[in-house]
Amino acid sequence: MNKDSSRAGQAFHQKLGEIVGAKNVLTDEKATAPYTVDGLTPQAVTYPATTEQVASIVRAANESRTTLIPWGGGSRQESGPCLSAADTVLCLKNMNQIVELDAGNFTVQVQAGIVNDELQKQLAKETFFLPLDPFYTERSTIGGEIAVNANGPRRTMYGLVRDLVLGVTAVTPTGDIVHTGGKTMKNVAGIDLCRMYIGSWGTLGVITEAVLRLFPLPETSAGLYITFPDPEEAFRTVGQLLNSPLTPSAIELADSVAGQNVAEATGSKLNDGEVLLIVNAEGTKDDVGRHRKDIVALAEANRAKTTITLEDEEASRAWKVYRDVHEAMLGDNSSTLQGKASVPISKLGDMYKEAKKISASHGVKTGVTAQCGSGILYTYLTDTPEKLANITGVLKKAAADLSGFFLVESAPLSFRKEVTILPPRNDYRLMRRLKTEFDPKNILNPGRLVGGLR
Amino acid sequence: MMAQNLIKDLTRIVGKENILADLKDQISYSYDATMRQELPDVIVFPRGTAEVQAIMKLAHREKIPAVPRGAGTNLSGGTIPVKGGIILEISRMNRILEINTANRRAVVEPGVVNLDLQNALAPLGYFYPPDPASQKTSTLGGNIGENAGGPLCLRYGVTSKYVFGIEVVLADGEVINIGDYVEDFPGYDLRGLFIGSEGMLGIATKLILHIIPKPEASRTMLAIFDHLENSGQAVSDIISAGIVPEAMELLDQNICRVIEQSVKAGYPTDAAGILLIEVAGLADTLEKQVREISQFCQKNNVRELRIAQTNAERDAIWAGRRGAFGSVARICPPYIVCDGTVPRNKLPEALHKVGEIAEKNKVLIVNVAHAGDGNLHPLILFDVNNPEEEKAAKKAGEDILDACIAMGGTISGEHGIGLEKMKAMRHMFDPADIAAMRKAKHAFDPDDIFNPGKMFPPETETPQPTTGGATH
Numbered sequence: 001m002n003k004d005s006s007r008a009g010q011a012f013h014q015k016l017g018e019i020v021g022a023k024n025v026l027t028d029e030k031a032t033a034p035y036t037v038d039g040l041t042p043q044a045v046t047y048p049a050t051t052e053q054v055a056s057i058v059r060a061a062n063e064s065r066t067t068l069i070p071w072g073g074g075s076r077q078e079s080g081p082c083l084s085a086a087d088t089v090l091c092l093k094n095m096n097q098i099v100e101l102d103a104g105n106f107t108v109q110v111q112a113g114i115v116n117d118e119l120q121k122q123l124a125k126e127t128f129f130l131p132l133d134p135f136y137t138e139r140s141t142i143g144g145e146i147a148v149n150a151n152g153p154r155r156t157m158y159g160l161v162r163d164l165v166l167g168v169t170a171v172t173p174t175g176d177i178v179h180t181g182g183k184t185m186k187n188v189a190g191i192d193l194c195r196m197y198i199g200s201w202g203t204l205g206v207i208t209e210a211v212l213r214l215f216p217l218p219e220t221s222a223g224l225y226i227t228f229p230d231p232e233e234a235f236r237t238v239g240q241l242l243n244s245p246l247t248p249s250a251i252e253l254a255d256s257v258a259g260q261n262v263a264e265a266t267g268s269k270l271n272d273g274e275v276l277l278i279v280n281a282e283g284t285k286d287d288v289g290r291h292r293k294d295i296v297a298l299a300e301a302n303r304a305k306t307t308i309t310l311e312d313e314e315a316s317r318a319w320k321v322y323r324d325v326h327e328a329m330l331g332d333n334s335s336t337l338q339g340k341a342s343v344p345i346s347k348l349g350d351m352y353k354e355a356k357k358i359s360a361s362h363g364v365k366t367g368v369t370a371q372c373g374s375g376i377l378y379t380y381l382t383d384t385p386e387k388l389a390n391i392t393g394v395l396k397k398a399a400a401d402l403s404g405f406f407l408v409e410s411a412p413l414s415f416r417k418e419v420t421i422l423p424p425r426n427d428y429r430l431m432r433r434l435k436t437e438f439d440p441k442n443i444l445n446p447g448r449l450v451g452g453l454r
Numbered sequence: 455m456m457a458q459n460l461i462k463d464l465t466r467i468v469g470k471e472n473i474l475a476d477l478k479d480q481i482s483y484s485y486d487a488t489m490r491q492e493l494p495d496v497i498v499f500p501r502g503t504a505e506v507q508a509i510m511k512l513a514h515r516e517k518i519p520a521v522p523r524g525a526g527t528n529l530s531g532g533t534i535p536v537k538g539g540i541i542l543e544i545s546r547m548n549r550i551l552e553i554n555t556a557n558r559r560a561v562v563e564p565g566v567v568n569l570d571l572q573n574a575l576a577p578l579g580y581f582y583p584p585d586p587a588s589q590k591t592s593t594l595g596g597n598i599g600e601n602a603g604g605p606l607c608l609r610y611g612v613t614s615k616y617v618f619g620i621e622v623v624l625a626d627g628e629v630i631n632i633g634d635y636v637e638d639f640p641g642y643d644l645r646g647l648f649i650g651s652e653g654m655l656g657i658a659t660k661l662i663l664h665i666i667p668k669p670e671a672s673r674t675m676l677a678i679f680d681h682l683e684n685s686g687q688a689v690s691d692i693i694s695a696g697i698v699p700e701a702m703e704l705l706d707q708n709i710c711r712v713i714e715q716s717v718k719a720g721y722p723t724d725a726a727g728i729l730l731i732e733v734a735g736l737a738d739t740l741e742k743q744v745r746e747i748s749q750f751c752q753k754n755n756v757r758e759l760r761i762a763q764t765n766a767e768r769d770a771i772w773a774g775r776r777g778a779f780g781s782v783a784r785i786c787p788p789y790i791v792c793d794g795t796v797p798r799n800k801l802p803e804a805l806h807k808v809g810e811i812a813e814k815n816k817v818l819i820v821n822v823a824h825a826g827d828g829n830l831h832p833l834i835l836f837d838v839n840n841p842e843e844e845k846a847a848k849k850a851g852e853d854i855l856d857a858c859i860a861m862g863g864t865i866s867g868e869h870g871i872g873l874e875k876m877k878a879m880r881h882m883f884d885p886a887d888i889a890a891m892r893k894a895k896h897a898f899d900p901d902d903i904f905n906p907g908k909m910f911p912p913e914t915e916t917p918q919p920t921t922g923g924a925t926h
Contacts, residue, residue, distance in 0.1 A: 104694060104799030105828075149643075160637075162646060163615050176886040184795040185827040186612055186867035188601045188650045189875075189882055190909060191891040195614065195646025204642075216696035239556060245670035245736060286739040342638040346556035374637045375557075404636045422640040427630040431642045434897040438890075453641060 009043050009087070012064045016046045016088070019056045024048070024094070032089070035069075037077045038447075039413055040086040042069065047094045051169055051177055051208040057090060058206065059175030061443050068444055070202040072144025073115060075136035079148065079409050080201065081420045081452030083445065090206060092143055098122060099209060106214045107166060107183050112143025112207045128214040131158035131249075135326050143207040149199030153250035153280070156373035161198050164213050168197050170205035173439030183211055196434075201449040204438045221249075221282035222292055223315035225266040225308045226299045227274055231255075233302045234277045235349030238372040240298055241279070242345065246291055250280040251372040255356070258325050258367035258380065265321040268306045277304075277372075278322060280315070329367045329380035330410065336382045337411040337419070339395060343404030345375040354398040355379050362391045375404070385415045392419050421452050428453035456495035456538075460516060464498055464540070467508045472499040472546065483541050486528045488874055489788060494521070494535040499546045503621065503629060503659040506542065510657070511627035513540055513903055520625075521905045522653040524565065524596025527588040529791055530866070531873030532600065532652045536907040542657055544595050551660070555580050559618070559635060560663045564595025571663075580665045583610035586868070587776055595658050601650030603868030605701035605775070608826040609734070610666075612868065614649045619662030622648060622655075625903040635662050647894050652870050653905040655898040672700060672734035673744050674762040676771050677751045678725045682706055682809075682821075685727040686802030688754040689825040692731075692747055693798055699747070699826065703730040703775050704801075708820035709782070709833070710774075716781040719774025725757060729825065730775055778822050779833070788838040790851045791831055794858030795867030798828040807857045808832045815850040817843070829867035830858070856881060871909045880911050 016025040024047040026032065032042050048054045061068050069083065071091040092113035099109040103126055110119060116130075116137035123129055134140065134150030144150075146168060149161050158164065167181025170193075181187055181194035197207055228234040238251060254262060259276035263269055270276055277299075281291035292309055299307045310318050330336050343351045348370060355377060359366035364387055367380040379395065381388055392408060399406035400423065408419045422428075435442075435450045456475075465473050474483075474497040484491040495518075500506045513520045519539030526533055535541060548565035555578050562571060568582075568589040575581050585604035586592055592602070598620070603612045610616075619633035633645030648655050679685040685704055692699065705713070705728050710721040721728060729751075733743045744761065751759055762768040782789055796804045805821065808830065812819040818835045832854055836847040855865045855878045865871070865878045879888060888910055895902075895910075 102797060102799075104690065105797035106693070107797070149638075151638075159611065159615060162643065163611055172886075172890055176890065177884075178887050178890045179884065180887070182864050183797045183862050184829075184864050184867065185798060186603050186607065186795050186824075186829050187864045188868055188870050189864045189866045190871060190879060190888070191654075191894050192601070192614070192646055192650050193887075193890055193894065195643050195649070196894065198646065199643050242558070243555065243667060245667055247735075284739060284742065286742055287736060290736050290738050340638065342634075342636040344554075344557040344559070344636060346554070376638060405634075405639060407638075407640055425631070425639075425641065427632050427644055428641065429628075430624070430630060430632075430644060430897065434642060434644070434894065437893045437897040449641065 008064060008066070012060065012066050013044050015060045016044065016057060019060065020046055020048050020053050035071065035089040037069065037086055038082040038416070040083060042086050042089045045089045045091055047091050049094050051171065054090065054171045054206050054208050055175050055177050058171050058173065058443070061088070062174055062441055065441055067446050070147070070206045070445065072113060072141030073136065073139040075140040076144065076148045076150065081422070081449060082417050082447055084447035084451060092141065092208070095208065101126060102183065105183060107211055108214055109209060109211045110142055111209055113141050115139060115141055116145060123214065124217065127217050129217050130164065130212055131215055132161065132164055142210055142212070146198055146207055146210055147200060147202050153252050153371055156251055156371070157247055157249040158215070162195055165194060165198060165210055166213060167211040168194050168207050169209040170197050170207045172205045173444045178205070181211065202445040203435055203449050206444070218282035219284050220288050221280065221312060221315055222288050223310045223318055224279045224292065224295050225263070225268065225310065225318060226277045226279070227263060227268055227270060227305045228277060229274050229305050231275045231352060232349065233304070234275045235352070237277060237298050237302045239346065241295065242373060244294070246294055248279050248291060249282045250278070252278040252322065253370040253372055254322070254325065255368040258329060258369050262318065262322045262325065266308045266310065266318050268308060274305065280319070325369060334412055335384070336380055337388045337392065337408060339379045339381070339392065339406055339408045341377040341379070341395070341399045341404060341406045343375045343377070343399060343402045345373070347402040347404065348372060348375050348377060351377050351399060351402055351404070355395065358391060358394050358398060362387060364391050385412060389415050389419060396423060421454055456518070460512070461496055463512055464496060464509065468498050468500055468505055472501065473497065483523070484534065486526045486531060486533045488529060488531040488534070488872070490531055490534055490873060492534050492536045493538065494541045495538050497541040497543055499543045501546050503623065506623045506657060506659050507627045507629055509540065509542065510623050510625060514626045514901065517901060517903070519906050520903055522595070522599065522657040524593030524599070525567070525588070525591045527592045528596060528600055528872065529793070529869040530871060530875060532870055532908065534873060536873065544593060547659065550574055553578065555665070558665055560665050562594055562661050562663065564593060564658045564661055566594050568592055568594055568597060575665055579668050581668050582616060582663055582665050583607070584613045584616055587779060594661055594663070598649055598658055598661065599651070599653050600870045601868065603824065603829065605703055605824060608702055608824065609698050609700045614646065616664040617645065617649055617661060618664055620645055620648055620658045621660035622657065623659055624656045625899040625901060633662070650870065652872060652909060654895055654908060656904060669734035671737040671740055672732055673740050674768040674771055675731045675744065675747065676760040677729040677731060677756050678722050678758040679727045679729070680725060680755065680757050682727040682805055683802050684754040685729050686805050686825070688729060688751050688756070689801055690799050691750040691753065693826055695746065695750065697743055697746060700732045700734040701730065702826035704821070704823040704825035705730070705775065705778065706821040708818070709778055709822055712785055712820060713774045713778055713781045716784050717774050717777040719770050721774050730771055782820065782833050782835070786835045788836060790834040790847055791869070792834070792851050792854045793829070793831060793866045793869040794855050794863060795827065795829045796858050796861045796863035798826065800861045800863070801825055801828050804830055804858065804861060808854055811850050811853045811857065815846045815853065817847050817850045819850065827867065828863065852878065873908060876909060876911050879909070
C-alpha cells in the first residue's frame with residue numbers, strides 16, 4: 001500500500017469512528033486478520049448498530065471511493081467468484097435482534113445479523129419455526145442467507161428463500177435506505193426489489209433487516225433412512241414419490257462415501273456403491289403416519305436393502321449426523337472442492353451416475369449428496385489443484401449436456417479465480433448493467449458474482 | 455399519430471392479417487377492466503419470438519412506446535397505452551410447448567390462457583396453482599406481468615413461486631433467458647424483478663412454469679354467519695391453529711345478493727357474510743381438518759355450515775365466487791375494485807374500516823376477500839352519470855388503501871399499480887424506494903420504451919411523508 005492510500009484509509013477510518021463510535025472500528029492486524037477473504041486482509045472492520053449507521057458508512061465509502069465487504073457470519077465468504085478488493089469489512093454481528101414477532105400474522109421481522117439457530121431457538125419458544133435450513137445455520141446470519149440465496153433440504157416442502165422472505169430493508173451501494181416488500185403474504189406494489197436482493201451476494205446493497213414467513217412447529221415428524229444396493233432403484237423410488245400426492249419435507253440422497261456415518265448412526269451399513277435415501281415427513285399425526293406407510297411400501301417395491309423409520313427426537317439426531325456430512329467432507333478446505341450441479345429433476349440420477357463415473361476415471365476421491373426434489377447434486381472432490389481443475393471442466397460439461405449447471409461453491413484459493421468463472425448465459429450483460437446502475441463506483445463486494453460473469 | 459411508413463414496416467414483419475390500425479380497433483384496445491381509455495396507434499399480433507424481436511428493433515430505433523397485452527382483464531390500467539404507440543398483443547403466441555411431469559415443468563408461450571394449461575394438466579394429475587378469478591380468459595403472460603394471485607394462493611403461493619424461467623425480448627430487441635428450467639442458476643434473480651413488473655421491463659415470449667401433482671382429495675365447505683366480524687374472526691382462528699386450507703374466501707351480504715341475481719350458487723341473501731373454505735391433501739387427513747374448522751366456525755357463532763357432498767355441490771359453491779366480479783358488472787358496470795392487503799390477522803379490523811369508509815363517503819361497497827391472505831377486494835359501486843358519486847367512490851377507494859397502509863399492509867396484493875394506484879405509491883414508499891425501482895427499470899429499458907407512464911408517480915410531485923413499507 002502506498003502512502004497516499006494509507007492516509008486516505010486513515011481519514012476514512014476516522015469517519016467510521018464518528019459514525020459508529022471508535023470502539024466499533026478495528027484496524028489492528030490481530031482484529032482484521034480473521035476477516036481475510038480470498039487472500040485479502042481488510043484494513044478495518046466496523047460494526048454498525050443500525051440501518052442508519054450502515055447508510056452513513058456506505059455514503060462515506062462512496063465519497064472516499066473505498067470498498068466495503070458486507071459480512072454476516074462469514075460462513076460463505078470463500079464462495080463463488082473472488083473479490084478484487086476488500087478495504088473495509090462491514091460486519092453486522094451487532095445487528096442481531098428480533099424487531100417484531102407477529103404471532104397472529106405468522107411473520108417475524110429481524111435485524112440481518114441474527115444467527116439462524118439463535119432465531120430458531122427464540123421462535124421455538126412461541127411454537128414457530130422458519131423453514132430455512134441451509135448449511136452453517138449455527139453461525140450463518142439471516143441477512144447472509146438471504147444475500148447468498150442459501151436454501152436447504154426443506155425447500156422440498158416450504159419453497160425457496162424467495163418464497164419465505166416477504167420484505168427486506170437494504171442500504172443501496174450509494175447509501176440510500178430502501179424498504180422492499182412488507183408484512184403481507186401477497187404484495188405487488190411496484191417493482192419487486194425484494195426478490196432482486198435475494199441472491200445478490202452483497203453487490204447491490206447491504207441487507208439490514210428482513211420480514212420472514214413463519215410456520216407452526218409440526219405436531220410430529222419422522223425420518224426414513226433407506227439403503228439401496230443399486231442407485232437406480234433409489235432414483236426410481238424418488239421418481240415415484242415425486243409423482244405421488246405425498247408431500248415430504250426433504251428427500252436427500254448420499255453415496256457410500258458421504259453417507260457411511262449416517263447409515264451407521266441409524267444402525268445400518270453402506271457397502272461400496274450402495275446409496276442412502278433419507279425421506280423426512282412432518283405435520284399432523286395422520287399426515288406423517290400415511291407418509292411412513294406409503295414410503296416404506298415404495299422402498300420395498302423397489303428392493304431396498306433396509307428401511308429404518310425414526311420418530312421425533314431420534315429422527316432429529318440422525319438428521320444432525322447427516323447435516324454434519326457437509327463440513328466433514330470439506331475438511332480443512334485446502335485440498336477439497338465442493339461443487340453443486342443443478343439439473344432437471346428427472347435427470348438427477350443421470351447426473352449422479354456421471355459424477356461417479358467421472359471421478360472414478362480421474363481417480364479423484366469423491367463424496368456425493370443430493371436434494372432429490374430439486375435436482376441438486378453436491379460433490380466433494382479431494383485431490384491436487386491440477387486434478388481438481390481438470391475434473392471441474394468435465395463435470396461442467398456433463399451438467400451442461402443434461403441441460404443444467406455445475407457451479408463451484410468452494411475451492412482452495414490457489415485456483416478459485418479459474419474455476420469460479422460462471423457457466424455462460426445470455427443475461428449477464430443485463431446483470432452487469434444492473435450492478436452499474438446500482439453501484440456506479442463499484443464499492444460493494446467488487447468482483448463477487450459479477451466478476452464471474454464472462 | 456404514427457407515420458404510414460412505420461405501419462408498413464410493421465405489416466411487413468407480422469403480415470397484414472396480424473395488424474390493426476383502424477379507429478374502431480384502436481378503440482377496442484384502448485381500455486382494460488379499469489375506467490380509463492387511451493388510443494394506441496397500432497395493434498400487432500406477433501406469432502413468435504423472432505417477430506417480437508423485429509418489432510422491438512423498430513420500436514427502439516423510432517423510440518415508439520410498446521405495451522405488452524394479454525387478454526386485457528387486468529384491473530389497474532396496466533395495458534392502457536397512455537402514450538400511444540404499439541400494442542403487442544400476445545394471443546397468437548398460444549402454444550403449449552412442453553409438459554414434463556417428471557421434471558415438474560410446463561413450457562408455454564405467453565398467450566396460453568391460464569385455464570387451457572390447467573385443462574391440459576388435469577388428465578395427468580397435475581396442476582399449476584395460480585388461479586386468478588379471470589383464469590378462463592387471462593393469459594399466463596399477463597399473469598406474470600401482474601404477478602397474479604387467486605384463491606388457491608393461500609396454500610400454494612402466488613405466480614412468482616411458480617415461474618422458473620422466462621424468455622424475454624428487451625427494448626432493443628435482444629433476446630435473453632432469465633431464471634432457468636433448473637432450480638438453481640448463477641447470477642442475479644432477474645426473473646424476480648420481471649415478475650409483476652407490469653410490462654415495463656420487457657416482453658415475455660416463453661415461460662417455464664412449475665407444476666405440481668394434484669392433491670389426493672379435497673373438501674369444500676360453506677359457512678354462513680350473521681355477523682361479518684364473526685366470519686373474519688373464524689378465519690383468524692383457523693389460520694392461528696396452523697391449518698392451511700387450499701382456499702378461504704369471504705363474501706359479504708351485499709355481494710351474495712348480487713351474485714344470486716345472476717349465478718345460482720345457492721348463497722344465502724339474508725346472512726351478513728359467508729366463508730367458502732376448501733381443504734385439500736391426503737384423504738386420511740381431511741376429516742380431522744373439517745372437524746377442526748367446524749369447531750372454529752361454531753365458536754364464532756356460525757349459523758349454518760354446509761359441506762359439499764357431490765362435485766356438483768362443490769362446483770356450485772365455487773361458481774358463485776368465480777362469477778362475483780361479473781355479477782357486479784351486470785347490475786352496475788362501472789365499479790372500482792380495491793386490492794388492499796393487510797397482515798392476515800388484521801382482516802376483521804380491515805373489514806370494519808371498509809364499512810366505516812362506505813358510510814362516511816355515502817357509497818355502496820360490496821366485499822369479496824381472499825380472507826386467509828388478508829387480501830381484500832372491496833368493490834365500490836357508483837352511477838357513472840353522477841360525477842358527485844364517482845368522486846365519492848374514488849375517495850372511498852383512496853381511503854381504503856390508506857387504511858390498509860396504516861394497518862401495516864399494502865396498496866396491492868395481486869392487481870398491480872398501473873395507472874390507478876400511481877398516486878398511492880407515494881403513500882406507500884419513500885422517494886428512495888421509488889428511485890431504486892427506477893434504477894431497475896433503467897437497467898432493463900434505458901429509453902423507457904416499454905409501457906411508459908405507469909407505476910411511478912410523476913417526479914414533479916412533491917414527496918409526501920410515508921407511513922407504509924417493510925419497516926415503518
